[in-house]
Amino acid sequence: MGLVGVGLLLMLPLANPLTSMSLLMALGKSFTEEERNRQINQATGYVIGIMLVAYYGGNLVMDAFGISIPGLRIAGGLIVSYIGFSMLFPNNTLDSIPEADQTADAIRRRETPNIAFVPLALPGTAGPGTIAMIISATSTLKASPEVYPVWVVLLSPLLIFFTLGGIFWICLRSSKQLVTLAGPGGIEAISRIMGFMLICMGVQFVINGIVEITTSLHIPPQ
16 A cells, blocks of 8 residues: 555646646536536546556557657656646646637537547646656566565556546536635645645656666766
């Protein structure tokens, strides 16, 4: 359970269901309660599916394109840091997500848009930073088989991803109540704290990638 707890602590700020919650509040105003709940259920399934594919198939994609682990760590760190800065110094959330413009156009045309996959699941919660974190963590775990038994490495991600999916579902289903309870200021404060944590995590990713490169070149880091 220790690995599951660590995984949740690392993934929750990065997944940040608050982003998807804000998107749902903005883009789902015209939805009926039934349509709203249907799309929330779909989005939850998409989020879990994206994370499972990233965990079990991410390394295959990396091998196919010749992407190294240090390269992934540095790229992932830059992405995570960028997401963190955007949360710490936020602009208009909808303007920063191009997919939201298409949904807004559909709403103006009085169509019922499907926002479950884009933008709620991707990039709202299971975005590039989340995917990069999962693939990087997968590589770390598989590179140290003596630390954790094989069954722990296989089972723990399932518990982490389904727990995150449950948190995501609860946040979206309770979005109106959460906004009323915390208020806009409270939601913004939580988002900024998570943004700062993401910046720290992203910088550490970059440092780890650089250290791995210098170690592989037999150049001691300064």
